[in-house]
Amino acid sequence: MFTFTPEDEKQIEKIVGKYPVKRSALLPLLTLVQRRDGYISPEAMKAIGGKLELSPAYVQSVMSFYTMYHTHPTGKYIILFCHNISCQLNGADDLLAYTSKKLGIDVGGTTKDKKFTLHREECLAACSGGPMMRVNDVFHENLTTAKIDKILDSLA
Amino acid sequence: MSDDNQVNITINDQPVTVPKGTLLVDAAKEVGVEIPVFCYHEKLGPFGCCRMCLVEVEKMPKLTTACTQTVMPDMVVRTESPKVVKAQQGVLEFTLLNHPLDCPVCDKGGECPLQDNTFKFGSGTTRMEFDRADNDKVTPLSPVITIDRERCIACQRCTRYSDIIEQEQALVMLNRGFKNEVHTFCDEPYATRYSGNVIDICPVGALTNTEFRFKARSWNLDNAETLCAHCGCNCNMTLGSRTNKLMRIQTRPNDLVDDGWICDKARFGYDFIESEDRLLEAGTVVGGARKKVNALDAAVQVADSLSKIVDEYGPESVGFLGSAYGTNEELYLYQKLFRSVLGTNNLDHKTYQDTPGLPIDHYDFLNVETANLVLLIGSDPAEELPILDLRIKKAVTRRGVKLAILNDQKTALDKFAELSSTYNVGADGAALSALANGLAEGGAGDESVTGISAEQMKSLVELIRSGKKVCVVYNPASLTGNSIHMLKHLLSVIGKIPDIECGAIPAAPSTNAVGAMDMGILPDFSPGGTPADKGLSAMEMIDKAESGELKALLMYRSNPVVDFPGGKRVEAALKNLNLLVVHDMMETETSQLAHIILPSNGPGYDEGTTTNIGGRVQYRRRGLNTKNLPDWKIVSKMINSLSEEPVEYITSFNVTEEISEKVPGYGEINKKSIRKEGKTREPVTSVNGSVPQVEKVNSADQGLKLRVATRLFTRDKILSTSSPLAHHFLPSTVNVHADDAAKLGFSEGDEAVLSANGAEVRAKVEISNRCNPGAVIVPMVADDQGVQGLAGGGSVSWVEVKKG
Amino acid sequence: MKILFKNIDMPGLTSLSVYEGQGGYQSFKKAFAQKPEEIVEIVKASGLRGRGGAGFPAGLKWSFLAKDVFPRYLVCNADESEPGTCKDRELLEKNPHLLIEGMILTSYACQVGTAYIYYRGEFQHAADLMDKAIEEAYAKGYLGKNIMGSGMDLDLYTHLGAGAYICGEESALLNSLEGRRGEPRLKPPFPAVEGLYAKPTVVNNVETLSAVPWIISEGAEKYAAIGTEKSKGTKLVSVSGHVKKPGNYEIVLGMSTRELIYDLAGGIRDDNKLKAFIPGGSSTPMLPADKVDVGYDYESIQAAGSMLGSGALIVMDHTVNVVEATLRLSYFYMHESCGKCTPCREGTRWMWQILGKLQAGIGTNGHVDKLLDICDNMSFKCFCPLGDAAVGPVASSIKNFRSDYEELVKKLQGGAVSV
Ligand SMILES: Cc1cc2nc3c(=O)[nH]c(=O)nc-3n(C[C@H](O)[C@H](O)[C@H](O)COP(=O)(O)O)c2cc1C
């Protein structure tokens, strides 16, 4: 069963208050749930739709358009590894392969201990700092294998 | 001549003048130029995603999409220039890139815009050398619709339909880019009331009719342009058959009626046509056993028996119970038989009170869109008149029309309403009077009686007063007791408000309810609303049958044992008759009691006219052949065997001719005038009687008031358990207000037993506040649910609700 | 000449007090003393052009707002998703108050009562910083009711997307902000007439709006005096790829690209030879090394066969086979195509499939020609400019570097690869 906590309800009220039309709160509410649960379940889609008077299908349709939403549980840390041109020119492909091997998962996979999920990502606006990756909300630039080791090993 | 609203342009060197705002794609049609389209659909509006309609417009730097570009003065358009041809070939190549080339086995073959456009505008070869995207092949989208995602060209017609027309957003695009796909929420069935229309608008074979798949090729079908016979909208449709078997039903757009759509009951609810329960033979019951007889002989026997009873007991001893499911011709002839030949005024077709004619204009469907305010009274269009439901949603969402609702139950349209007031069950008369008074002289009525607060009443009054054009849509069948008179009074009060244009639509759910009234199947009015000496109403006929004063009844396509309030009492009364004749197309609980049985052809096989709730008379064409006689022939046989002036009709249109001569309002109705879009009959004059007192709702010592709600998909004689629409059937439920649920100790999902009149109905409790406290709403979900057995008839019925 | 990056690395600049200490929020006095229309005129006169990609004059866009229709909205485009571009993020993370000030001025000029900053979803951190800055600005009375006694009310909110490049396109952005799929809208109507919630809306890039305070404080003439005749002012350029010192540089428009690469960005890595550069972000056609002297301004780059775009200079040295780079960009456009229109949805995928074949060394010259024809069938025939953007790298790489393609094709013909 999916429910919003009283704290969520407070947040939701604040978010909905930002817009003259409720529907605008859709992406923020999806994000709210995902930041809480790590992913968005069908029950959550229904509950969000209920809040905003949108059909569950509509919620799913919008959600599936955006790549940052997950429909299944993910790792505690989500790594978005940029492979776009500026990073590619500076060796991103090899570093991504290195990371994948280090974590023992394929791109798109989650480690058994549910700690890391690794995604290949399009340009994240850190081009002059490429190769780069985003781990949860934090951008890490000018990556090297040593730097990747240090970052990943430091995460609890 | 210059007209501000007209624009002159040239298309391929041909001049054309069209109204401002016309899209290029439509302007081109005016001069016979075809611009290919996929995503564009007139009813969905411009979208511009498929890029098939690119054209060249002088002074525009890029090619433009003709489906999104409106005409501008002196525009010079080319649709066949080398640039355009290259673009069209390019777009077609893209469109076909991942589309399977399986036309020979595709249901859409022969009527596929993709196939046609490829033939006309394509290059003939493909340069695709990779595996096509491997999207899912045939998957059920619902029990009646199959989706072949591999064939989808992502035109978004279907998803836009679900969004814009249905206002359901049930069918949506998931994902993005080349991964986008048409889906429902988590692949639940796409089960709206009007889902089937997506089959017709899909420009490829991606959405197909599950029943029709692989049954026949479109070009081998015999297509009859006919009407739907399920409800009072009378939507236009095409019945496709092959070797006299019904293959499929499709839309046949008529903007004046259906706006191009039909509901799923129209499209998929036809299994009754071949049902095992059909009455196909005439019969007489001798010693409890039914004996097959020739239909004409049976007709003569009916006529003789009726006339004998009249001779012996007088004309008041016989009666006719028709139904709003017959055509005007059939009903007219029966009316003639009983009124003119047998001399009785005991005719009726319904269990509620109603009078013909309106004190204000009789509005049609278009007025719903052009009004400023639609006032919906006691009506639940989604369940009763689905295509009216779509029209109201269109009016509200796309024409800026306001909607005000006055009802005893909450309905699906409430969320589209500016104001929605719920009166107490049974307080319709009081609420209507209060509103009429409020409009005429202020005041808000007694909230303790009506259930509507003074504040709400005031807002409603203001809303009506400020509507420049008001369209009242009311369902007479939902009104109790004599409330129809309060309603008509309300209409005349609205009609007298200065500076208001207004009209009404009497939105009774049954197919030909308006026609049945017009044809004089009423105890107190002969055809065309001409007052007649009062005969017995339907419920009175049941009473008199019970008391033995009524000796004979002819039931035409009516099943009172299930459909009338009273249940067992009705059955007993009918058993009491000397003669019960049932003329029907299905074996029913009532036909089981009959002494003489006559088969009726019914929709699909019959032909004749019906009059929809907007007053439009249209022709229901035969789509299938039968060896059985048409109903009108059986009735004329009865007339001829008794009358000095024999009638001679060669086709049903001869009856229509007589109607046009004899029935006020139908003077202009004839084969020619109704051929294409039908024709509105002249409104029937309304008789303005005095407004009776509001009936006092008798209160019971215990129990709750009962409101039986109509459902579109009911397990009955029309939709059987084996219907492809069976997934819409609901279990028996009772909607209880939270206050009452608390008093009765009910929680959601509890089993309840409702009892009254010695009848019992079991139902699951839904705590829903669908009505005001003090009442329950029971949707009629199946014949064998027996909910009408709880009702007493007349005004308000009370039921005892207990835990089961 | 530094306008946007004047104090960019000053510690604590994200706080209101430090920002004010650097002369921040001083433009209001001057602005509120004038009528909104006058501010529009000033920005028009400054020659400030949109920094989000299209280079449309900002003041002119503001003057297109539907007359007398309210409410109006201002939306700051902080979607920054064009490969190669990373300048807005630096502004957002290091100097949020500059943007707030610019948005207040713009709202005053355009008579806007509610403004949103639309961030790409990945900019959560930047948005959090901004929320703090906005809070401070409210507390100080720069936002909210009757700002500084001017009679002007403004609410400013942040809004995050969730991963979709197309949401940088202004009409897709508005859809996304309205809680819809980020598919672009039909134009016309343009946002200035029917934008957010179908009301008149101004959409501008972060950098564009951040330039407004300086223009108001220092005057239009001063701004217009910077740069070339038609490309006025300064521009942030994100330099990335094979340079020694990649980074965001604020330059005076018109500076030569050579200077940008070799002086500011320190030259090519390992002192390799320059082979190609993409001057304005992944959507803009790539140019060969011999165009390196082109002036970095809108007109000169266009004359050279490309576009200034969002100001993202991607540099490739001689070790690069252009086909590989093109394949990656082509994947990007396939991945980011919203799928609404046929040529873009199908064409991006088809091009990527063919490029993959070529890259794998199993393509033919016929494939190269077919690519050009697909480019032609897509160009200006898609619903929105993303389709054209997808064509840019493919068509330009074939035009300028056909030999790279032929080299791969020869592999097949030489029997190096068996099919
Ligand atoms: C596919 C596509 C992506 C775009 N992405 C961005 C973006 O990330 N940031 C941006 O400011 N403008 C972007 N734009 C341009 C916007 O549509 C719009 O022109 C701009 O935000 C207007 O602001 P400006 O006039 O200040 O440049 C994009 C345009 C297209 C067609």
Ligand code: SF4
């Ligand atoms: S299923 Fe048919 S109607 Fe729906 S998007 Fe695909 S092609 Fe269009």
Ligand code: FES
């Ligand atoms: S019909 Fe015009 S773009 Fe589809």
